[in-house]
Amino acid sequence: MTAVSNPLPSRTSVPALLVLEDGSSFRGRAIGAAGTVFGEAVFNTGMAGYQEVLTDPSYRRQIVAMTAPHVGNYGLNDADMESDAIQVAGFVVREAARRPSNWRSQRDLRTALTEDGVVGIEGIDTRRLTRLLRDEGAMRAGLSTEVLDVDALQAQVLDAPGMAGAELASEVTTREPYVLDPVGGRRLRVVALDFGMKRSIGRFLAEQGAEVHVLPASATPDEVRERRPDGLFLSNGPGDPATVTQGIATTAELLGEVPTFGICLGSQLLGHALGGETYKLDFGHHGVNQPVLRRADGAVEITSHNHGFAVRASALGEQTDAHTYTTREHGRVEVSHVNLNDDVVEGLTARDVPAFSVQYHPEAAPGPTDARYLFERFTRLVLEVRGATA
Numbered sequence: 001m002t003a004v005s006n007p008l009p010s011r012t013s014v015p016a017l018l019v020l021e022d023g024s025s026f027r028g029r030a031i032g033a034a035g036t037v038f039g040e041a042v043f044n045t046g047m048a049g050y051q052e053v054l055t056d057p058s059y060r061r062q063i064v065a066m067t068a069p070h071v072g073n074y075g076l077n078d079a080d081m082e083s084d085a086i087q088v089a090g091f092v093v094r095e096a097a098r099r100p101s102n103w104r105s106q107r108d109l110r111t112a113l114t115e116d117g118v119v120g121i122e123g124i125d126t127r128r129l130t131r132l133l134r135d136e137g138a139m140r141a142g143l144s145t146e147v148l149d150v151d152a153l154q155a156q157v158l159d160a161p162g163m164a165g166a167e168l169a170s171e172v173t174t175r176e177p178y179v180l181d182p183v184g185g186r187r188l189r190v191v192a193l194d195f196g197m198k199r200s201i202g203r204f205l206a207e208q209g210a211e212v213h214v215l216p217a218s219a220t221p222d223e224v225r226e227r228r229p230d231g232l233f234l235s236n237g238p239g240d241p242a243t244v245t246q247g248i249a250t251t252a253e254l255l256g257e258v259p260t261f262g263i264c265l266g267s268q269l270l271g272h273a274l275g276g277e278t279y280k281l282d283f284g285h286h287g288v289n290q291p292v293l294r295r296a297d298g299a300v301e302i303t304s305h306n307h308g309f310a311v312r313a314s315a316l317g318e319q320t321d322a323h324t325y326t327t328r329e330h331g332r333v334e335v336s337h338v339n340l341n342d343d344v345v346e347g348l349t350a351r352d353v354p355a356f357s358v359q360y361h362p363e364a365a366p367g368p369t370d371a372r373y374l375f376e377r378f379t380r381l382v383l384e385v386r387g388a389t390a
């Protein structure tokens, strides 16, 4: 008999069930831990980058379905983790790779889901699921290897909380402050408020020569001031931005005092701090090819997204020209970036205080790198303000 050195693992035959709040159901095979989980079902259109998606804390309490039909080919490695572990509540794929082509010494998708205690399902019609979510909007969902009766699981889904009103940043923020060393000599000191910050974002800030003081989401304006920062960074994060009340209050108080840059949830918090509001999108933007118009020069950036909420332009204040609003307390703010698919606000630039933000992901992990220049833009803004006040 010939020995087979590296046989394909046999397909699991453990059944799993996904049920949406409207009762739509999908039967498939388990690819992760055993259990029952609830969350908001969303679809991600990236062809690759599943490791960064899985480990992005902004995906907390979401059941993420990948539209790419085959996921897991290259495995997971240590370098591309966006946090310590998989964060999604559940993971849905058409077909999970049975054996990864790379990083075999590290983790394959099935092992990673199982080790991190995350329930996953494969073998379902992800196109049908995506069409449902696109037509009906993001829905609450349940995914289970234990409750295999559709009505029973749907009843539990209907009892589970939705994403509107969900405060999740406190679950993923750092418990203790810590400092990231600047790369290549210190040029500036930044306080980063951590609402669930992706690791790559901290790296890109540090690569700007920033000594990055990462503080918990609960940090007060005085706790920020104690660090004597040249700049304030507002991170990405999960949940409904309107619930991040301390983050909004801290940002609002420091506006005009410390130059500020926000990414994703951070952009929404800047919108609130300027006096505006956020609202829930129907099915959100989760992918790596969203076209965003940069109004300053008419360029289109192809960008990486993961957001289910957005800033409402009209709530920022009185509209003074096509894209500029006068806020009650912080002067003018311009909607600097807009999504070309659906006109959603994708960036804010305050005109009378040094603050700007983008709703998408310049760190591009995963995604195209068109917007990486924004880290440099933040550094320039910080150095300009410091130069002017020195």
Ligand SMILES: NC(=O)CC[C@H](N)C(=O)O
Binding pocket: 058, 235, 236, 237, 238, 239, 240, 241, 263, 264, 265, 266, 306, 307, 308, 309, 310
């Ligand atoms: N990636 C993020 O920061 C997401 C922000 C917010 N939780 C949203 O879904 O809109």
